[in-house]
Amino acid sequence: MLRTTAAIAAGKLTRAVAKRRGGGSALPGLVAERIDPKILGHALGALPGGIVVVSGTNGKTTTTRMLVAVLRAHGRTVFTNPTGSNFTRGVISALLSEVGLRGRPVADIAVLELDEAHALKFADALTPTHALLLNVARDQLDRFAEIDHTAKLLASLAARTSTGVVINRDDSFVARSADGVTSGVTIDYFGVDASIAHRLPELMEQDTRLDDDYVVPPPGADDVLLRPVDERSLEILIGVDGAGGVLGPLELKQRGLAAMINATAASAMARQLLGSGFDPATAASALSAVTAPFGRGEVIDAGGSPLELVLVKNPAGFTVALSTYGSTPVATMIAINDNYADGRDVSWLYDVSFESLRERGVALTSGVRAFDMALRLEYDEVPVAAVEPDLDRALERFLAERAGAPARIFCTYTAMMSLRRNLAARYDLPAFGEEAS
Amino acid sequence: MSMSKGEIHVVHLYPREMSIYGDLGNTRTMTARLARHGYTPVLHQHHPGAPFPDQAHLVLGGGGQDSGQARVEADLERIAGRLGDLAEGGTPMLMICGMYQLFGNAFITVEGKRLPGLGILDVTTQGNAKRMIGPVVLSTDFGDVVGYENHSGSTRLGSGQAPFGSVRSGFGNNGEDRTEGARTGNVFGSYLHGPILPSNPRFADALLSYAVPLATGAAFEPEDLDDAFADEARTRQVRRLLS
Numbered sequence: 001m002l003r004t005t006a007a008i009a010a011g012k013l014t015r016a017v018a019k020r021r022g023g024g025s026a027l028p029g030l031v032a033e034r035i036d037p038k039i040l041g042h043a044l045g046a047l048p049g050g051i052v053v054v055s056g057t058n059g060k061t062t063t064t065r066m067l068v069a070v071l072r073a074h075g076r077t078v079f080t081n082p083t084g085s086n087f088t089r090g091v092i093s094a095l096l097s098e099v100g101l102r103g104r105p106v107a108d109i110a111v112l113e114l115d116e117a118h119a120l121k122f123a124d125a126l127t128p129t130h131a132l133l134l135n136v137a138r139d140q141l142d143r144f145a146e147i148d149h150t151a152k153l154l155a156s157l158a159a160r161t162s163t164g165v166v167i168n169r170d171d172s173f174v175a176r177s178a179d180g181v182t183s184g185v186t187i188d189y190f191g192v193d194a195s196i197a198h199r200l201p202e203l204m205e206q207d208t209r210l211d212d213d214y215v216v217p218p219p220g221a222d223d224v225l226l227r228p229v230d231e232r233s234l235e236i237l238i239g240v241d242g243a244g245g246v247l248g249p250l251e252l253k254q255r256g257l258a259a260m261i262n263a264t265a266a267s268a269m270a271r272q273l274l275g276s277g278f279d280p281a282t283a284a285s286a287l288s289a290v291t292a293p294f295g296r297g298e299v300i301d302a303g304g305s306p307l308e309l310v311l312v313k314n315p316a317g318f319t320v321a322l323s324t325y326g327s328t329p330v331a332t333m334i335a336i337n338d339n340y341a342d343g344r345d346v347s348w349l350y351d352v353s354f355e356s357l358r359e360r361g362v363a364l365t366s367g368v369r370a371f372d373m374a375l376r377l378e379y380d381e382v383p384v385a386a387v388e389p390d391l392d393r394a395l396e397r398f399l400a401e402r403a404g405a406p407a408r409i410f411c412t413y414t415a416m417m418s419l420r421r422n423l424a425a426r427y428d429l430p431a432f433g434e435e436a437s
Numbered sequence: 438m439s440m441s442k443g444e445i446h447v448v449h450l451y452p453r454e455m456s457i458y459g460d461l462g463n464t465r466t467m468t469a470r471l472a473r474h475g476y477t478p479v480l481h482q483h484h485p486g487a488p489f490p491d492q493a494h495l496v497l498g499g500g501g502q503d504s505g506q507a508r509v510e511a512d513l514e515r516i517a518g519r520l521g522d523l524a525e526g527g528t529p530m531l532m533i534c535g536m537y538q539l540f541g542n543a544f545i546t547v548e549g550k551r552l553p554g555l556g557i558l559d560v561t562t563q564g565n566a567k568r569m570i571g572p573v574v575l576s577t578d579f580g581d582v583v584g585y586e587n588h589s590g591s592t593r594l595g596s597g598q599a600p601f602g603s604v605r606s607g608f609g610n611n612g613e614d615r616t617e618g619a620r621t622g623n624v625f626g627s628y629l630h631g632p633i634l635p636s637n638p639r640f641a642d643a644l645l646s647y648a649v650p651l652a653t654g655a656a657f658e659p660e661d662l663d664d665a666f667a668d669e670a671r672t673r674q675v676r677r678l679l680s
Contacts, residue, residue, distance in 0.1 A: 350462025
């Protein structure tokens with residue numbers, strides 16, 4: 001315990017210094033972890049409601065926000081890692097701001113967003129009681145090399161979870177991880193209603209591991225299913241045709257099918273955690289109040305007219321984003337960087353169809369790989385008005401040319417960070433890490 | 438629109454199993470460039486178990502995961518005779534990453550198991566624990582070529598086998614002898630994703646110049662295409678990686 005106290009004191013000090021210097025969010029966690037490698041277990045091990053890990057390729061940040069909102073609406077106090085720093089050290093850093101020197105956060109339950117590799121590292125330190133497995137898509141193959149490997153990481157997370165898992169029934173990579181779950185651990189499923197099953201291929205990776213194609217089983221009585229009503233509103237059904245209850249119809253602040261599926265996943269996990277205490281009406285109103293995280297479909301008030309900032313990081317995500325926004329074409333800019341956090345290989349742009357942008361065209365491509373993006377668009381016969389690799393100059397020009405009309409920027413991670421910093425200075429927005437959770 | 442200069446049949450091998458790193462972009466590039474050059478592309482997606490198309494003037498294949506590779510092996514054995522005849526007859530082929538390995542003599546797994554390949558290219562690949570990942574610049578017969586490699590197999594050329602290019606930045610076949618890919622006649626193997634053809638239009642058009650006479654009996658008559666985006670994208674990568 002003395003060691004934990006020392007670790008927390010050192011971490012808190014680092015955090016104070018880093019904050020004054022405008023530094024990153026992981027360093028305080030690193031310092032604390034060095035002094036007490038078991039700090040996570042000491043700090044989170046005793047939470048009565050358990051430790052929930054949210055993992056998968058797409059939608060972790062949004063789903064975590066939604067799950068936290070639903071749990072809080074049911075009166076639970078929740079510890080979470082809200083800034084999207086989904087590595088173990090990010091979790092410890094988040095902890096440092098909420099714990100006293102004894103190391104116990106004042107919370108009933110922890111809900112943590114962790115990427116696939118770090119979810120397992122986390123499980124080495126502390127066994128998760130619950131795991132919510134979203135999807136497996138191609139993302140940063142530099143780091144994970146193959147999606148089969150990513151699927152294995154999620155399967156071992158499921159196998160190491162002690163109490164309950166919630167699994168995407170439509171994603172064959174994730175659904176197959178149910179086989180490895182320890183007996184006695186509850187398994188629940190979320191997915192989409194039969195009425196929109198035809199849209200799944202645009203969301204899912206092709207699974208070529210086995211000769212038998214994965215067939216989604218008929219839904220069970222406890223499956224939680226998405227049924228969109230129209231582009232903006234949705235219902236979440238518990239069991240076939242909502243025999244066990246219905247959330248909504250409700251509208252989300254974030255647009256599109258991906259956000260709707262995230263809301264469905266969050267509802268399924270909340271229902272498993274809360275049991276008979278889960279109230280569909282409370283959950284629905286909590287979900288409809290959740291704002292989009294930074295850069296994930298966030299709408300910025302750019303001098304009186306809306307500017308949407310949409311993070312794209314893999315083919316499935318970009319495809320969904322394009323279909324989400326396709327019905328409301330506006331001036332569009334695409335910014336592609338190829339730093340480590342973006343994924344250094346830009347080949348994936350050729351697995352996305354950009355035809356929906358053809359009619360309106362793209363005003364600007366930007367980022368380190370601006371010309372590669374322009375070339376990609378050319379092969380889909382999408383007109384590109386200008387190419388400006390420098391992000392600040394591109395933004396300046398884009399904002400000037402759109403003359404107060406609504407606009408949208410699709411961007412990779414580091415391009416988003418840079419653009420958002422520029423926009424924050426321009427329009428006096430809160431900076432990263434200061435986001436109200 | 439003037440009359441088509443002729444129909445060119447393009448075969449994409451195993452688009453489902455073997456095109457995980459954007460290699461579909463090579464096929465898209467070839468059909469688009471054929472159309473821009475005034476030809477009519479006819480695309481055949483060849484899936485395992487399906488009959489191989491009667492006409493094939495250009496054959497393309499991509500990279501896959503180990504599981505995808507395992508799923509196409511039986512079919513590849515089935516169509517091996519046809520592919521061998523086409524290669525012999527001068528049909529241009531571009532095989533990337535996993536399909537490049539399968540066009541070689543053999544793949545030796547980390548455990549030492551020997552998996553025979555088609556033997557169209559005289560190369561042998563040894564499975565490796567370490568992956569070779571990163572951006573690449575090559576010098577080739579078609580000028581500078583840029584792309585992105587991501588492979589664990591380490592490939593050695595047979596004694597008389599020509600490489601596709603020499604490595605100026607990156608690993609290439611094995612990270613040691615500075616060779617990348619292989620070329621026999623009009624059959625090319627390479628580890629380069631990116632995908633390779635969009636940003637290297639000179640190489641793309643060279644493949645078309647081999648394909649067209651097989652289809653039409655006449656030499657390739659290219660139009661003057663605007664490749665400004667491709668040239669800028671490529672020269673920027675070359676500058677960035679060699680500086």
